[in-house]
Amino acid sequence: MPHDPDAFARFTDERLIPNAGAWDQAEHLDDEIVKDLAAARWLVPTLPEAAGGTGMDVETYGLLSEELGRGCGSVRNLVAVQGMVAHAILRWGSKDLADRWAPAIGTGTTIGAFALTEPDVGSDARNGTTTARAVPGGYEITGRKKWISFAQRAGVFLVFAQLDGDPAAFVVERDTPGLTVSPISGLLGLRASELGEVVLDAVEVPASNLLSHGRLTFDLVATSSLDYGRFSTACGCVGLAQACLTASLDYTRDRVQFGVPLAEHQLVRRALTEMITSVEAARLLCRQAGTMRATSHRDAIRQTLIAKYAASRTAFDVATNAVQLHGANGIGSGFPVQRHLRDAKIQEIIEGTTQIQQLQIADLTLARH
Ligand SMILES: Cc1cc2nc3c(=O)[nH]c(=O)nc-3n(C[C@H](O)[C@H](O)[C@H](O)COP(=O)(O)OP(=O)(O)OC[C@H]3O[C@@H](n4cnc5c(N)ncnc54)[C@H](O)[C@@H]3O)c2cc1C
Structure with a gap:
C-alpha cells in the first residue's frame, strides 16, 4: 500500500x-x-x-x-x-x-496495553514483583501494574511477571476474572492517554496465553517493544518541537511590542535560531535512527536511544522557549504551547527516563569502544 x-x-x-x-x-x-x-x-x-x-x-x-x-x-x-x-x-x-x-x-477491534511498570518498580523494570505460578491448564498471575497507557480502553494486556524465578510475558484479556483497572487522572501531560492502574488478583490465563518465559524474556520481549516505542517517541518529540517552533514563528511575527513585531528584536531572533537549530538536529538524529533501523544496522538500538534522549530534551527546551515567547498567552488555553510543554516533560520519563538513557548510551558506547 x-x-x-x-x-x-x-x-x-x-x-x-x-x-x-x-x-x-x-x-x-x-x-x-x-x-x-x-x-x-x-x-x-x-x-x-x-x-x-x-x-x-x-x-x-x-x-x-x-x-x-x-x-x-x-x-x-x-x-x-x-x-x-x-x-x-x-x-x-x-x-x-x-x-x-x-x-x-x-484493525482497532481491540486496544492493547503494555503492562510492565509497577507502583514500586519503574526504571528497574527487570525486578518486577508481579508473579505467575502454574496451575492446572494454565497460569495464575498476581500483582499490580501502574501508569499503564490506555489501560482504561484496553481489551487486552501484555503483562510481565516472574514465573519460577525467570521473567515471563502473558497475554491477559480484560474480562478475565480478578483483573481490575482503576483510571489515573489529573496528570501533568499526555492527559488523554487514559492511564490506569491494573490489579491482577489471582488472574487465571490458559497455558496458551504464555507469550514467552525464560532468562531472555525481558531482553527479547520487553526491551524490543520499548525500542519500538522509543523510536516513535523520539520522532513524536520532533513533531512536538516543530509545533512549538511554528507557533512561535507565527506569534513573534504578529505580536507587536515597542512598536515592532517581537521577531524584530534581536534576543527573540536568537531564541528562534536556537529552536530552529535544535529541531533540525533532533530531526536528523531521528531520520538517521530510522535509516539504521530499516537496514538492521548493528547500532540501530543505540542510535534510537540517542535520538530519543536528544529529541525529548529538545522538545522540552523548545516548548519552554515557546511558552516564554508567548508571554502570558503562552500559559493560557488559547494557544497550544502550554499543552506541548506539559506533554514534553512526560517524554523525558516514558520509554526510559533521561537519566536511564544517560547511563545506557554511555554503557553501549563504552562497550563498543
Ligand atoms: C504518561 C505515562 C505513560 C506511561 N505508560 C506506560 C505504559 O503504557 N506501560 C508501562 O509499563 N509503563 C508506563 N509508564 C511508566 C514509565 O515507563 C515509568 O514512569 C518510567 O519507566 C520511570 O519509572 P518511575 O516513574 O517508576 O520512576 P523511577 O524509576 O522511580 O525513577 C525516578 C527518578 O529517578 C531516576 N533514576 C532511577 N534510577 C536511576 C539510576 N539508576 N540512576 C540515576 N537516576 C535514576 C529516574 O530517571 C527518575 O528521574 C508511563 C508513564 C507515564 C508518565
Whole structure:
C-alpha cells in the first residue's frame, strides 16, 4: 500500500490540531479518532497487511510518528503502544495468539496495553514483583501494574511477571476474572492517554496465553517493544518541537511590542535560531535512527536511544522557549504551547527516563569502544 506523508500532515491538521486541546481537558480521546486511525490502518501500520497493518516501512513510520506528535502526544502514544503490543504478540506468540490478537489490534477491534511498570518498580523494570505460578491448564498471575497507557480502553494486556524465578510475558484479556483497572487522572501531560492502574488478583490465563518465559524474556520481549516505542517517541518529540517552533514563528511575527513585531528584536531572533537549530538536529538524529533501523544496522538500538534522549530534551527546551515567547498567552488555553510543554516533560520519563538513557548510551558506547 502506498504511503503518502502529505496525508499524515493533512490528518494532523484536520483531525488532531483542532481537537487535541479538548481531549487534553477531557483526559480522554474520543472514539471517532480511534476509528479514523483504525480505518487508515495507522494503529499498527508496520504490521504486514495480512495482520491488519499496511506493511509500512520503519522510516515512513518515523514520519507518521512525527506528524502525529505535532498534533497530539496522546494519539502518538496510542499508536506507539498498539505497535509495541501487536508486534510482540506477532513476533513471540504462538500462531494462534498471533492470528487472534495482531489483526484485532491492527484493525482497532481491540486496544492493547503494555503492562510492565509497577507502583514500586519503574526504571528497574527487570525486578518486577508481579508473579505467575502454574496451575492446572494454565497460569495464575498476581500483582499490580501502574501508569499503564490506555489501560482504561484496553481489551487486552501484555503483562510481565516472574514465573519460577525467570521473567515471563502473558497475554491477559480484560474480562478475565480478578483483573481490575482503576483510571489515573489529573496528570501533568499526555492527559488523554487514559492511564490506569491494573490489579491482577489471582488472574487465571490458559497455558496458551504464555507469550514467552525464560532468562531472555525481558531482553527479547520487553526491551524490543520499548525500542519500538522509543523510536516513535523520539520522532513524536520532533513533531512536538516543530509545533512549538511554528507557533512561535507565527506569534513573534504578529505580536507587536515597542512598536515592532517581537521577531524584530534581536534576543527573540536568537531564541528562534536556537529552536530552529535544535529541531533540525533532533530531526536528523531521528531520520538517521530510522535509516539504521530499516537496514538492521548493528547500532540501530543505540542510535534510537540517542535520538530519543536528544529529541525529548529538545522538545522540552523548545516548548519552554515557546511558552516564554508567548508571554502570558503562552500559559493560557488559547494557544497550544502550554499543552506541548506539559506533554514534553512526560517524554523525558516514558520509554526510559533521561537519566536511564544517560547511563545506557554511555554503557553501549563504552562497550563498543
Ligand atoms: C504518561 C505515562 C505513560 C506511561 N505508560 C506506560 C505504559 O503504557 N506501560 C508501562 O509499563 N509503563 C508506563 N509508564 C511508566 C514509565 O515507563 C515509568 O514512569 C518510567 O519507566 C520511570 O519509572 P518511575 O516513574 O517508576 O520512576 P523511577 O524509576 O522511580 O525513577 C525516578 C527518578 O529517578 C531516576 N533514576 C532511577 N534510577 C536511576 C539510576 N539508576 N540512576 C540515576 N537516576 C535514576 C529516574 O530517571 C527518575 O528521574 C508511563 C508513564 C507515564 C508518565
